[in-house]
Amino acid sequence: MYCKKCGAEIRRNAKFCAKCGTPAPVVDSVRPDPTHSDPVRPAVTPPAGSTHLFCRKCGAEIRRGAKFCAKCGETAPSAKPSVATAAEAYKPPVKPPEEVKKAEEAPKLIITLPETKSGGSNGQFDEWFSDAGDL
Amino acid sequence: MALKMTYNVDMCFCIDATGSMGPVISRVKENALSFYKDVTQEMERKQKSLNSMRVRVIVFRDYVADEEPMMATKFFELPAQAAQFEACINSIEAKGGGDEPEDGLEALAYAIRSDWTKEGTKRRNVIVVWTDASTHEIGYAKSQPKYPKGMPKDFNELTQWWGDSQMEPYIKNAAKRLVLFAPNAPYWQHVTSTWNNVIHYPSTAGKGLAEYTYKEIVDAICNSI
């Protein structure tokens, strides 16, 4: 179930939306697109030039920035990145902070150790472990 | 009185149980009964406390070479089921293994699909992988009779299962942690370089994680929480 007010998922048998406190039940089975009309912060809208993407395989809409289709797992078609970097959005008064030094590559660790015996066993393995079957 | 951050922690251990892993499996066996206490004490040192803790174990080997390539338990509640957890750990035998890469990514897929708890705040879903071998690409052994249905078809799909800040199909992004004790080798390298919320303690191939003491392992797990 999904909350009609804020769109958050409501657990089965919950009496309230855990996110906004709206009493359950709600009737929507498809997650609504919350559009908060915040008087001081405008609702988030895609910047100019962004496009809505659709999966080539199953046709489902792919959320902005997603790498895969959430429905069938197909790789998302490439799209121009539409989210501003931190430096662009903040208009820093000095030169924008640049990428700082990259980490050095970890040196290779080489250790030679004597052979060790494998651990013992008892017959109770089957008591605790089951074949990890189909997912 | 000052409060501590209180966490609800689920852990899934993916243990490479091929022959060379005897040393670390022995170390875990020695300490299985005190594991909960050790973790709790380390957390207290870090000004954190555990509200609940569950642990499950997935043992993996090689689908081609081994009769028991992938075995899994349910979650044990600790400390209530500490004795059962200890018995479970003691039943693991380090044996087998065919070629050097094992089927670790399938174990990771099972771990991601664990029945994680969704109750409580400050949830942590920690997957700990212990192996001294590289891993086959996922699906390498899909023609084997024991290979399960429902596995990701490739690494991209497995990455999708792990998720990111926008997509969390099976494990919550804020809660998940992956602690890898594994060689810096395929495909563990791919995991480390592309997945979020990962910390990778490199091990030497074939040496049974001998370079890490039990205390270091507990410390690493607690640092990830």
Add this chain to the structure above:
Amino acid sequence: MSDHPAKWLQALQERSKALQERSRRLVGRMEIGRLRSRPRQDEAESDPAVAENPETAAQPATPKDSLFPKLQRAPERMQEFDNRMFVLCREQVEGRGEDFYLAAHCEKHIALGAFDGCGGSGAKVYSHLDGHTGAWAASRAAALAARDWFLDPSQDGDLAACIADALHACKAGDAAGQLLMGSLSREFPTTVSMFVKAMDAGETDFYWCGDSRCYVLDDQGLHQVTADDSAIQDAMQNLREDAPMTNVACASRPFSLHCVRRNLDRPSIILAATDGCFGYLPSPMAFERLLLETLSRASGIQDWKRRIDARIREVSGDDYTLVAWVHRFGSFREMKRALHRHLTALERAYFQADVPEEALFAQWEDYKKGYERMLPERPADGERG
């Protein structure tokens, strides 16, 4: 800063002590607007940067050149500055605190900040740091680098690079090295939350990375100015989940230092805080209430600081650092009066009775309209944590 890591670390420790001593003197007991004459010679002598040059030992330390327009500061302006701020930095374990602060000034500008050395990878202990953790060193290194950047314009002006250099210098002293990989492996990690402002103008530059925050508190309430670098950016939700940080200053990975300029035209209090201050409270509203309630009972700036310290210590399980600068209020009394009205409204709206968790979230949805008013655009989603 010396090039040699060992010498740099020694200088770090000496400057750390000097900075603490200097800030202790700067945090005076005088109320806003009351001028007190006080000799400044003792402060100049304790500053190692000045002590290195005996000719300047008797003079107040002055930067040679300034990133911001600076002149030789006059003692009387420093006294006025002393009356407007406090620095609160509390360690959970004495001598092992992993928070640190920045408090520096020149004639026309001040720089204040809070830095939180991070646990996790930062918990590693280093022999070359006398057994201190990477987090302990990182917060101090970053704070002192920020101070040097502020005071010494021979730096190239890039604060992020200065902090990165300082953290790399910490790492360079570690002979053993570290082999960890992965997005959660961070050597010498620390948050940054600081602001630089002209003392007599509203223009304020905020710099941050991680989950330490800058706030503005005015007669319209508490406003978070910096957006958390966290997997969860909703302040209320993050109190419940304590999500991992997606960006933090460290020596092993690139990081982004965010910056935003705000023009503060209302009388206000500007704050920088580590999460030990607000992370143990049930809601962001509770943090605002803590600040306003303690202010309403305080007799002066320093008394306010002591009351905040006592309240946070009751609940926090972490080191905590809170720095504050009072902007444009004519007197302490005027500030109390202006904010007391808002405290009354806050308590009436959200604290009439205990509410269940679900209703608390509903209150948050209402409260955050004002609380988030000054937040900048969120950084891009999908960053690796």
